[in-house]
Amino acid sequence: MYIKKILTAIALLGLVVAAYFAYFIYNAMFKPNTAFNNDSAYIYIPTNATYENVREQLLPLLKDIDKFDALANQKKYVSNIKAGRYIIKKGMNNNDIINSIRSNNIPIKISFNNQETIEKLAGRIGSQIEADSLQLVQAMFDESFLSKNNFNKATALGMYIPNSYEFFWNTSADQFRDRMLKEFKRFWTDARLEKAKSINLSPSEVIALASIVYEESKKADEQPIIAGVYLNRLKVGMPLQADPTIKFAAYQLPENKNTVIKRVLNIHKEIDSPYNTYKYAGLPPGLITMPDVSAIDAVLNYQKHGYYYFAADANKLGYHKFAKTLAQHNVNAREYQRYLSTQGIRK
Template sequence: MLRFMIQTLKVSAVLVLAVAIVFTSQRALSHYLGQADELRDSEPVTFSVQNEETAESVGERLEEQGIIRSSWYFEMRMRLGSSDAQLNPGQYELSPGMAVSEIIDEITTTGTAGTATIRFQEGWRTEQYAEHLAETGLLESADEFLDAVASPQWDFDFLASRPADAQLEGYLFPDTYEFRGDVTAEEIVEILLETFESRVPPELQERADDLGYNFHNVITIASIIEREAVISEERPVMASVFFNRMEENMPLQADPTVQYVVGQPGNWWPEITQEDINRMAPHNTYQRPGIPPWPIANPSLASIQAALEPDETDYLFFVATGDGSGAHRFAETYEEHQQNIELARQGQ
């Protein structure tokens, strides 16, 4: 009897120890899988949650991008979490330095539409805005945004000088926005236009009159500057070149206007060829005199200010230095311009 009791106690002790080991191991594994990975690079990674995505697909992509250790653990935590927690479509900055619980809090919302942070880059054309909204999952398709942009409903004072057939290109202010997860394409367009209205107030718009051009023309010049300039200080100098050329009845001959003509999905700003330059199109400033019918991109406030307040120069030409700095050489005469081109070819 005593021997039997001793054996029973031994078995019980082993079972208790086994349970303790399993429990401890499970706790340790959960802690390992769920904690922030401080040993890995914590540089933020841009991560997009698409419309109608599942916890499984999001977890797999998080693991593939090295943001979490285990997609299985992520999916398990999602299932064990709040019953009404929903994945919130949008773009997020995540890193391995975040715990799984923090990531879940970031990309889900409980019972509401939540918000999504969207960045529109300066110099993007409208199609790039549309593609970005679809890629981040905020809209179902790029066409949703393009259809909203094409709607005739938009009535803002700063659009008064815009021709009836002109697009909203140039007026969709580039910035970082916080949108509701259930925002519509029309609401996005309205927010972008309202931001333009607040960032480019009437007193700034009125400076176009001092230049002898309407506001729409100046925004079109600003869009060309945005695509040409790399160094911010050169923007007002470039503006002076374009206005000086128009005063001399010279074509603008701006490469970005040709890029606007020939750009295609996947490569909206391609390298251009002589064949492209020879192509007849309303926006091709090599073939058509004056200012294009509407902007070629959505310019930054810096480019808009440069176009409204150009430097006073006699420059008629500029060319990139070709040294990788993004700088340009400016010239008053064609002969000087040719010399600058030769220097650029030599990489000087």
């Protein structure tokens, strides 16, 4: 009888322990454990992060970090941290959270255009992925990479085709650069390469010319006409005489840093620079800004015409007047210069 009571007591104790264990497991695994009011929150786990790094980010997001710790240890997450950007949805339990931050790296969409330099592009990208701007600049300007892929420091920016791309947040600088090389090669289809060949330009030269066209006009419907003017000049050996290249050369000089040149003057045309297309015939060494795809395609699909000159149109701002003769061009140019003077723009 005494033994029977002992066995009954042990059985009851076992049931209590089992019930407590089941309750603990329920709380640890299946009870909602988020403490934020928004629909979701993101955590960013750096490369080579420790569990403590993850825990620090989770602390303000969870109601009970201790129960999360217990389950993370049981599921061996503490020794299997994965870098990336992860989502935690409101009402998630610890089991769901661990599954999410273990295997559901969420990509981000990166868009860029109109970046004037590699440094500015790196700054824009570095604010969106784990790699910082310094690491990106070093990767983008890596001499062995550039040489291997037929680029140099003057043409490097042309490898980055403006568009929207998906990346994982924990993308490294080298990974970003290498992916953009693949996108560059994908952009240069056989059809585009054939069109470049037909005008005796390499892809980098097309982009260099497109950067000038883009700086001359943001109007996509006019860009093929401007591209045609410059290609006409190249065909006959006439200097491009492109004002945007003069501004680019001027901005490289210390005295013009942090200034805005609104009017190209004769003094600017005397700057001794390979980007001075008034002094030196042919294309400059590289692009002067990142052109839109519309400008690249405008060069490849330039409009055939007899124009060799153009000047900004004072009566239709943003557009230009085109001329076949220097005499007519001078008339158009003087009209625009008078407009600038009436606006008080003298430099």
